[in-house]
Amino acid sequence: MDQRISFITLAVADVAASRAFYVDGLGWTPEMEADGVLMIRVGEHVILSLWDRAEFEEEVGRIAVADGVAPFTLAHNVATREEVDSVLDLARSLGREASAGEERVWGGYTGYFADPDGVRWEIAYNPGPVGQTVLP
Incomplete structure (x- = not known):
């Protein structure tokens, strides 16, 4: 197995709010947008995927919640x-x-x-x- 990371996926509460922050605020350029997901190239071979929390849980599993x-x-x-x-x-x-x-x-x-x-x-x-x- 190659030693690398291809995607970093963050489950987010509000994709539109995340878009406003990363794209409109920080000025990053989307690589792909669809209902419930925003993907931004953050390196030559690395994508930051901002994924609707409910859709994330449906595919990956329940998100653990803790303080801190x-x-x-x-x-x-x-x-x-x-x-x-x-x-x-x-x-x-x-x-x-x-x-x-x-x-x-x-x-x-x-x-x-x-x-x-x-x-x-x-x-x-x-x-x-x-x-x-x-x-x-």
Whole structure:
């Protein structure tokens, strides 16, 4: 089996609200849209699929619900610390909760915001070799 991820699927409460955030707000371009699903290319071979929660549960199974933050983040790496702050400011301008950018012990600079369903996005500047690997 190849070592790769092709799709990241998020079950969302309201596809239209997710579209307003990701497409109208962040300016991302849809790859495909249909009733109950929005797909956005987020890498050369990676699609972010935003899928109506009820349809997700019908196909995949019941969604577990708990208090607190989901035990994962999605990351968007940028080339400078200033870009981290700019993206966090954009998220705030769209009415989203966003932390301030912070210097991290591993040498990077990051901050977080939540999408309309509470999924946490890390905006990161990573000056090391791994950080350079993920930049276009």
